[in-house]
Each structure stands twice: as structure tokens, then as C-alpha cells.
Amino acid sequence: MVSPVLPLKVRGVSVRRGARHLLGPIDLTIEGTGLTMVLGPNGSGKTTLLKVMHGLERPSEGKISYGLARAEAERRQAYVFQTPIVLRRSVQQNLAYPLELIGRPRDEIRRRAGEWAERIGLGGALSSPATRLSGGEKQKLALARALIRKPELLFLDEPCANLDGRSTRAIEEMLLEARAAGTRIVMATHDIAQARRLATDAILLINGAVHETGEAPGFFDAPVTSETKSFLKGDIIL
Amino acid sequence: MSDIFDGLAAAFWLLVTLEPNLVEISLRSLQVSLTALAVACAIALPLGTWLAVQRFRYRRVTIATLNALMGLPPVVVGLIVYILFSRSGPFGVLGLLFTPTAMIIAQVVIITPLIASITHQAMRDLWAEYHDLLISLKTTKVQRVRTLIWDGRRTLLTAALAGFGRAIGEVGAIMIVGGNIDHATRVLTTAIALETGKGDFALALGLGFVLIALALMVSLITHWLSQTEREGRW
Ligand SMILES: Nc1ncnc2c1ncn2[C@@H]1O[C@H](COP(=O)(O)OP(=O)(O)OP(=O)(O)O)[C@@H](O)[C@H]1O
Numbered sequence: 001m002v003s004p005v006l007p008l009k010v011r012g013v014s015v016r017r018g019a020r021h022l023l024g025p026i027d028l029t030i031e032g033t034g035l036t037m038v039l040g041p042n043g044s045g046k047t048t049l050l051k052v053m054h055g056l057e058r059p060s061e062g063k064i065s066y067g068l069a070r071a072e073a074e075r076r077q078a079y080v081f082q083t084p085i086v087l088r089r090s091v092q093q094n095l096a097y098p099l100e101l102i103g104r105p106r107d108e109i110r111r112r113a114g115e116w117a118e119r120i121g122l123g124g125a126l127s128s129p130a131t132r133l134s135g136g137e138k139q140k141l142a143l144a145r146a147l148i149r150k151p152e153l154l155f156l157d158e159p160c161a162n163l164d165g166r167s168t169r170a171i172e173e174m175l176l177e178a179r180a181a182g183t184r185i186v187m188a189t190h191d192i193a194q195a196r197r198l199a200t201d202a203i204l205l206i207n208g209a210v211h212e213t214g215e216a217p218g219f220f221d222a223p224v225t226s227e228t229k230s231f232l233k234g235d236i237i238l
Numbered sequence: 239m240s241d242i243f244d245g246l247a248a249a250f251w252l253l254v255t256l257e258p259n260l261v262e263i264s265l266r267s268l269q270v271s272l273t274a275l276a277v278a279c280a281i282a283l284p285l286g287t288w289l290a291v292q293r294f295r296y297r298r299v300t301i302a303t304l305n306a307l308m309g310l311p312p313v314v315v316g317l318i319v320y321i322l323f324s325r326s327g328p329f330g331v332l333g334l335l336f337t338p339t340a341m342i343i344a345q346v347v348i349i350t351p352l353i354a355s356i357t358h359q360a361m362r363d364l365w366a367e368y369h370d371l372l373i374s375l376k377t378t379k380v381q382r383v384r385t386l387i388w389d390g391r392r393t394l395l396t397a398a399l400a401g402f403g404r405a406i407g408e409v410g411a412i413m414i415v416g417g418n419i420d421h422a423t424r425v426l427t428t429a430i431a432l433e434t435g436k437g438d439f440a441l442a443l444g445l446g447f448v449l450i451a452l453a454l455m456v457s458l459i460t461h462w463l464s465q466t467e468r469e470g471r472w
């Protein structure tokens with residue numbers, strides 16, 4: 001089933017900060033089900049694009065719209081930041097926080113926080129301070145905290161950047177499961193192999209502009225431009 | 239020299255026997271300063287946090303004013319409160335001059351900017367850390383302030399302790415507005431000043447020990463708080 005938050009329409013969106021042109025103009029539509037992978041070199045604007053789509057950053061020009069009114073649409077989304085933000089609280093309280101904000105009953109919060117802690121391998125660390133977790137553990141915690149409200153639209157900014165193979169696989173399983181449960185995912189990554197494993201469609205950003213988009217697996221197997229070809233091969237593109 | 243030793247011995251004796259005068263003065267001191275602390279915290283903690291979270295037109299001016307007020311000499315605060323509450327002043331009808339209430343008011347004026355300023359700095363750092371997450375989670379303003387106050391509670395307690403330390407040790411302002419009246423507005427610092435002037439070192443030293451003990455307690459708790467903060471315990 002397709003979430004009523006969709007379609008997410010990006011229309012003529014540009015982002016400037018001071019004199020710098022960071023992004024755009026961009027036209028995109030996120031709809032249906034699946035996982036859109038945002039690819040591109042460092043500084044190409046992946047994070048900026050995700051933040052604009054989520055409503056965290058205001059576009060300098062253009063418009064973002066959802067299938068629902070803005071306030072309602074934003075409530076049904078979640079975002080996992082490139083550098084994980086953990087609250088100065090215990091693991092359990094970090095997981096509980098998004099549910100507390102929307103006033104879920106206490107026992108439900110405790111149960112769900114426990115379940116998610118178990119899933120990310122932190123079941124034994126419920127009461128330890130989240131600020132002392134390792135970088136990878138923090139990333140998993142941030143992802144679980146984003147998923148705990150069952151978002152219908154989920155933005156992920158390189159969620160596996162510091163993870164080892166096993167943790168990466170655990171997270172990919174969580175993402176596939178969320179996707180199967182109807183969460184529409186938009187994700188940035190540098191890991192081409194991961195992009196191939198997860199994407200239903202992909203966007204290649206270069207210098208703040210959409211260079212090529214396409215459905216998987218066509219995008220990966222038969223890219224149109226030579227830049228996309230060399231980017232997917234792992235060559236350095238300028 | 240022997241004066242001092244006699245004084246020390248007498249001071250210890252006053253302390254161990256819990257001499258009524260000493261106890262009365264110490265308790266009044268605590269009552270005045272703790273009340274001032276409670277009032278100041280009720281104003282300063284939300285104000286400092288709000289200044290960290292909310293952008294508004296006169297924000298910078300407000301923060302600069304706060305920092306300037308922090309440097310206000312207590313004697314001047316005493317003078318101003320005195321003028322405001324003296325019989326011919328705008329609040330003269332309240333008849334508060336030379337009462338503990340006037341002393342509390344003076345101390346609130348002195349420590350509120352201090353606590354608010356420390357709070358603001360701590361909350362600004364925490365807000366920078368949390369900003370994106372709390373915006374993304376669609377928190378309301380009240381939820382943001384609550385989250386920041388809760389997660390920054392140790393720093394806030396440190397701020398409160400700094401305020402208490404300043405209040406309990408302050409002498410200039412409360413001397414002016416309280417008048418150091420026996421059994422009414424005499425507190426640790428003003429009593430020490432008086433007894434020293436009279437040459438009664440025993441009581442002065444005894445009261446001094448109480449004051450030192452309180453100050454020591456404050457810095458020990460502060461130290462312990464920063465320790466737990468560093469170790470990430472709570
Ligand atoms: N607030 C800002 N002010 C000025 N420049 C900014 C700001 N935010 C981002 N930029 C710049 O915008 C460009 C795009 O940044 P962005 O973080 O979107 O890149 P990215 O594709 O996510 O890169 P990475 O792969 O390194 O995460 C960068 O050159 C960055 O320096």
C-alpha cells in the first residue's frame with residue numbers, strides 16, 4: 001500500500017547559502033513504494049537534498065509538497081542523520097523519546113523500546129548511557145529510534161557509513177522489513193554495492209544537480225551517461 | 239596571638255554546643271539564600287533556556303544586558319533596592335525595608351543574571367547538539383525546553399550552586415537593605431562583619447566556620463556533578 005504522505009514532489013528547488021549555490025534547480029517525485037538511493041560524490045548535495053525533502057532546510061527557490069498537509073505529512077516522517085545524534089540519556093530513554101513525544105502509554109513504550117534494543121543488539125545495554133556507545137552502536141540506535149514510530153517516509157543519510165559487515169547486514173534487513181511494511185525510503189550512500197542490493201530506483205547527484213535517474217537494475221547495469229558509468233565503476237569523477 | 243587561639247577555642251565551643259544565637263543566624267542565612275535561590279532559579283532556568291532556543295528581535299540585546307547585570311556590584315544592587323523600597327520610594331508602602339523579604343529581593347536581583355547566563359551558555363551548546371533531531375521529531379517549543387532542561391540538568395544544578403554560593407557569601411547588599419537587625423535580619427555575613435568590628439572573634443569565627451562549611455559543600459557537590467557528567471553517569 002502506498003502511504004498518503006506520497007507523492008513527495010520537489011519542484012524547481014534550489015538551495016543557496018550566502019553566495020554559494022549548493023543545490024538545484026531540482027525536479028523530482030518520490031512516489032509508490034520502494035527505496036530511492038541518492039548517490040553522488042562528497043559535497044554533491046545529497047545531505048542538503050534529503051534535508052530539504054524532509055523539511056529541515058528551506059529551499060531558496062521552488063517548492064516541496066506532500067500528499068498530505070505539511071504538518072500532518074511531517075509527523076509521518078523520520079530522518080537519520082549522517083552523524084548520529086544521541087540524547088544524553090540511556091539507550092532505553094533514547095528509544096522511548098519519540099514515543100513519549102506523541103504520548104504513547106508507558107507500558108507500550110517500555111515494550112517497544114525493549115524490542116528495538118534487542119533487534120539492534122543493545123538488549124543488554126538498555127540502561128547504559130547512549131553517549132558512551134561506539135560510533136556504530138550510536139548509528140544503529142539512531143536508526144531504531146527513527147523506525148520506532150513506524151514512519152511512512154524515512155530519510156537515511158549514510159546509515160551504514162561506520163558499520164562492519166555484520167551490522168550493515170542487520171541494518172539492511174531492518175530497512176527491507178520496514179520497506180515491506182510500507183515505509184517509503186530515501187537514502188544516501190557511498191556504497192555502490194549496497195545501492196545495488198537495496199535500491200528500487202536511484203538518483204545520481206553531481207555538483208548539486210540531478211545528473212541521471214533511473215529504475216534499478218537498469219540504472220546500475222546500463223547507465224546512460226559516461227559519468228554515471230564511471231561513478232558506478234568507482235572511478236573518480238570531477 | 240593568644241586572642242586568636244582563644245577565639246578559635248571559643249568558636250569551636252559555640253559550634254559543638256550549638257549555641258542558640260549561632261544556630262539562629264545560620265538558619266536565617268540559609269532561609270534567605272535558599273528562598274532567593276528558588277525564586278532566581280524559577281526565573282533564570284526557563285529564561286536562559288528560552289534565550290538559547292528562541293530567535294527573536296532583541297535576543298542579543300537581552301543576552302548582553304544579562305551579562306552586564308552579572309557584573310553589577312552587589313552594593314549598588316543594595317542601594318537600588320533600598321531606594322525602591324524606602325518609605326519615599328515607589329514600593330515604600332509595602333514596608334519591606336529591613337525585613338528578610340527585602341534581603342531576598344536583593345539576592346534574587348544579584349544571582350538571577352548569573353544563573354540565567356550560565357544556563358544560557360550550557361543550553362546553547364546542548365541545543366546546537368540536539369537541534370536537527372528535535373526539529374525532525376516535530377517537537378513543540380515546550381517539549382524542546384523540557385528536553386533541554388532535563389538533559390542539561392547537571393549543568394543547571396551547577397549554575398544553581400554558583401548562584402547559591404554567591405548569595406550566601408554576599409554582604410554588601412543585604413547589609414544595606416536588611417540593616418543587620420538582631421533577631422530579625424542578621425545573617426552569617428553581616429553578623430561576622432559586626433562581631434569582627436566589635437572584636438568578638440569567637441562568634442565571628444564560629445559563624446565563619448559555618449560559612450566555610452557551606453561554601454565547601456557547594457564546591458564539593460559541583461565537583462561531583464562534573465565528575466558524573468564526564469563519566470556519562472546519571
Ligand atoms: N549551511 C551551509 N553553508 C554553506 N555551505 C554549505 C552548508 N551546508 C552545506 N554546504 C555545502 O554544500 C555542499 C553540499 O553539502 P552536502 O552536505 O549536501 O554534501 P553531501 O553530498 O552530503 O556530501 P557527503 O558525501 O560528504 O556527505 C558542500 O560543498 C557543503 O560544503
Ligand SMILES: [Mg+2]
Pocket residue numbers: 046047048082157
Ligand atoms: Mg552528506
